[in-house]
Amino acid sequence: MIQLHQIHKHFGQHHVLKGIDLTVGKGEVVVILGPSGSGKSTLLRSINFLEQPTSGIIEIDNVKVDATKASKKDILGLRMATAMVFQQYQLFKNLNALHNVMIGLTSVKKLDRKQAREISEGILEKVGLKDRMSxxxxxxxxxxxxxxxxxxALALNPQVLLFDEPTSSLDPELVDEVLSVIQKVASEGNTMIIVTHELGFARDVADRVVLMEHGVIVEQGPVEQFFTNPKEERTRQFLGKALGQRTLQVQPVTP
Incomplete structure (x- = not known):
């Protein structure tokens, strides 16, 4: 479904991504964790060229793009295959909720307004905003x-949904309502890559968890293995600190 091969990203002399290899299967939910500055958001934004990788290959189904010679058509192909939910909501302030959802369908997908409205109304109801459309x-x-x-994002029916710390700008009491919607979307078989600091949410929603630090993948694995029996000492330190413990105690594997 998605293959990232040797993704590098430089900002001037700063080497942010250092040869990332990552594969995400169809219908899989992958959560990327890591300390601030680890490169996780840059990696996410590189998938659809919101940040153009310095080098590497990105493949989403039949769209394969070499970052060193990507054309506008190549980049458009990646962006048509993806939809991103940002930290800041990026809504049009002069449009109501319904028209904020419709605009991608009419301008990108070129649907007529009647069809776009029907789709948008259904999805807004799905996320619990039937009474807030106007x-x-x-x-x-x-x-x-x-x-x-x-x-x-859902209205565009993308092949992969990208979430860049979707709750980081929210007041604590509003976090759960957004996480519950994302969890519902995940349960419907959507392919998703999520960058988050919410460890409990990651454990509930992910099929696989990736830990990044200093622009490399430290460890990745199935969600329960990652949280209960990580292989790397750095992963145990990260989880221990995040969970308020001095170090994570590895759980014995049941025969």
Missing amino acids: HYPAQLSGGQQQRVAIAR
């Missing part, structure tokens, strides 16, 4: 705005 972003809470952003 509200503008300023009239919505942060959690509601992020749910509109999720609805906008």
